[in-house]
Amino acid sequence: xxxxxxxxxxxxxxxFTTYSVSAESLSSIKQKQQQNRTEQHKKExxxxxxxxxxxxxxxxxxxxxxxxxxxxxxIKDKKQSIEATKASIEKLKKEIDVLEKRIQxxxxxxxxxxxxxxxxxxxxxxxxxxxxAKDFGDFLDRVFALNVIAEQDKSILEEHKQxxxxxxxxxxxxxxxxxxxxxxxxxxxxxxxxxxxxxxQKDALLAKLQEEENHIHEDMMELKEKNELLAAQExxxxxxxxxxxxxxxxxxxxxxAARAAAEAAAAKAKAEAxxAARAKNSSKAKTSSNxxxxxxxxxPAPAPAPNNNVYRDFIFPTQGTITSNYGYRSSGxxxxxxxxxxxxxxxxVAAASGTVAxxxxxxxxxxxxxxxxxxxxxxxxxxxxxxRMAPAVRSGQSVSQGQFLGYQGNTGASRxxxxxxxxxxxxxNQSKSNAVDPRPYIQ
Numbered sequence: 001x002x003x004x005x006x007x008x009x010x011x012x013x014x015x016f017t018t019y020s021v022s023a024e025s026l027s028s029i030k031q032k033q034q035q036n037r038t039e040q041h042k043k044e045x046x047x048x049x050x051x052x053x054x055x056x057x058x059x060x061x062x063x064x065x066x067x068x069x070x071x072x073x074x075i076k077d078k079k080q081s082i083e084a085t086k087a088s089i090e091k092l093k094k095e096i097d098v099l100e101k102r103i104q105x106x107x108x109x110x111x112x113x114x115x116x117x118x119x120x121x122x123x124x125x126x127x128x129x130x131x132x133a134k135d136f137g138d139f140l141d142r143v144f145a146l147n148v149i150a151e152q153d154k155s156i157l158e159e160h161k162q163x164x165x166x167x168x169x170x171x172x173x174x175x176x177x178x179x180x181x182x183x184x185x186x187x188x189x190x191x192x193x194x195x196x197x198x199x200x201q202k203d204a205l206l207a208k209l210q211e212e213e214n215h216i217h218e219d220m221m222e223l224k225e226k227n228e229l230l231a232a233q234e235x236x237x238x239x240x241x242x243x244x245x246x247x248x249x250x251x252x253x254x255x256x257a258a259r260a261a262a263e264a265a266a267a268k269a270k271a272e273a274x275x276a277a278r279a280k281n282s283s284k285a286k287t288s289s290n291x292x293x294x295x296x297x298x299x300p301a302p303a304p305a306p307n308n309n310v311y312r313d314f315i316f317p318t319q320g321t322i323t324s325n326y327g328y329r330s331s332g333x334x335x336x337x338x339x340x341x342x343x344x345x346x347x348x349v350a351a352a353s354g355t356v357a358x359x360x361x362x363x364x365x366x367x368x369x370x371x372x373x374x375x376x377x378x379x380x381x382x383x384x385x386x387x388r389m390a391p392a393v394r395s396g397q398s399v400s401q402g403q404f405l406g407y408q409g410n411t412g413a414s415r416x417x418x419x420x421x422x423x424x425x426x427x428x429n430q431s432k433s434n435a436v437d438p439r440p441y442i443q
Contacts, residue, residue: 028427028429029230029233029234029429036227039223043216043223046216047216050213050216051213053209054210054213057202057205057206060202061199061202061203061206064195064202065199067195068192068199071188071191071195075185075189079185082178082182082185085174085177085178086178092171095170096167096170096171099167102163103160103163103164103167107160225362226430228358229357232358232395233358233372233381235396236355236357236372236396237355237357237372239355239396239398240372240373241379243355243398313352313441313442314423314438314441314442315349315401315402315442316351316442317339317348317351317382317384317421317442318339318346318348318408320339320340320346320418322337322338323338323340323418325437325439326435326437326439327437335422335435336385336420336421336422336423336435337420337437337438337439338418338419338420338421339408339418339419339421340408340416340417340418340419342417343408344407346417347406347407347408348384348387348404348405348407348408349401349402349404350382350400350402350403350405351382351401351421351423351442352380352401353373353398353399353400353401354371354373354380354382354398354399355371355372355398356370356393356394356395356397356398356399357371357372357395357428358370359393359395360391360395361411363412364413365383365385365386365412365413366385366386366387366409366413367385367387367388367389367390367391367406368385368386368387368391369383369384370382370428371383378425379427380425381423381426381427381428381434382421383422383423383424383428384406384419384420384421385412385419385422386408386409386414386417386418387405387406387409387411387419388407388408388409388410389406389407390406391406392404393405422435422438423435423436423441423442424436
């Protein structure tokens with residue numbers, strides 16, 4: 001009766017512990033899932049803002065490209081105008097050269113005229129011409145000729161004056177036009193440089209935004225992967241606890257059957273002993289000394305003590321040498337231990353019986369298996385990473401200690417063939433706060 005009470009108490013204690021650990025672990029997973037969903041919503045908002053900013057920058061870049069294209073066309077037109085102006089200048093130079101030659105010729109004529117007038121006394125020379133007329137008709141002819149010469153001299157002077165003025169005006173006009181065009185070209189080139197620089201800045205900003213978008217997508221994919229892993233782990237923990245309960249019930253049944261068999265054997269032995277004693281007592285031929293030597297009544301054999309240590313300790317998950325232990329190293333915290341051995345087919349096995357939470361390919365872990373174990377009321381999670389090929393087990397599958405999972409490999413973020421093995425005392429989470437040094441746990 002006392003034994004039954006103890007067993008009942010142990011069963012209730014185990015059931016309570018199972019429920020407590022299960023509720024605590026699942027609550028922790030749900031909390032992590034909610035945190036991930038919050039982070040995902042935040043990332044979605046960041047992605048939306050990023051897309052809006054990208055759209056705005058793209059519009060600005062398009063506007064700048066249009067302005068640059070327009071400015072380039074203007075520069076092209078301005079260069080053509082400058083070339084045309086330069087051609088006009090070359091033509092004008094030829095005209096100016098002709099004018100200057102004409103001016104030089106007139107200068108020579110006028111200088112001769114002035115020199116002649118100076119040498120002959122100016123107006124007196126004209127008087128001599130008039131007084132030297134033979135008759136009145138000749139006088140009129142001479143007066144007319146002198147008027148014509150005077151008009152010609154006047155015309156030459158006016159033309160000479162206009163030609164000089166025209167040359168100066170044309171020179172000033174083309175020089176002004178060329179200077180204006182050159183300044184406009186310089187302004188357009190400066191504008192083009194400014195617009196090009198702005199476009200480079202916008203291109204750099206767009207590239208940065210696109211890079212941020214890629215990071216946001218990566219973060220969202222990572223959060224999605226973590227949520228999927230947490231959901232799979234939640235299901236695996238429930239399945240693992242159910243498996244542990246079934247094994248516990250089977251163990252109890254085996255122990256109960258063993259106790260019943262032991263009690264039946266003891267009862268049978270006692271009955272046989274009592275029957276032998278009665279037979280001996282009824283024998284009158286035996287002396288009192290013989291009756292005193294009757295066989296003692298057999299004492300029932302005690303029932304075997306319940307074996308609470310159903311699960312063995314963790315075993316070494318693969319062959320090889322430990323190349324990196326749990327702890328801090330130059331690249332940061334190393335949450336597991338690396339075990340390596342040369343060979344194309346170095347097997348990896350389950351360190352303990354449990355349920356597969358996830359078996360898939362991860363960018364960081366490569367081909368990886370997550371196992372949940374429920375051992376003596378404590379939940380554990382083991383991770384087997386960088387397998388050579390797809391795992392030999394599937395999500396939700398129950399595995400036994402020592403069962404084949406895959407081969408050592410070099411997949412994911414790995415630098416050589418090995419097994420990266422992690423042990424978490426509790427459920428896995430992205431912060432790896434439950435990770436512990438595996439060495440004390442494995443044999």
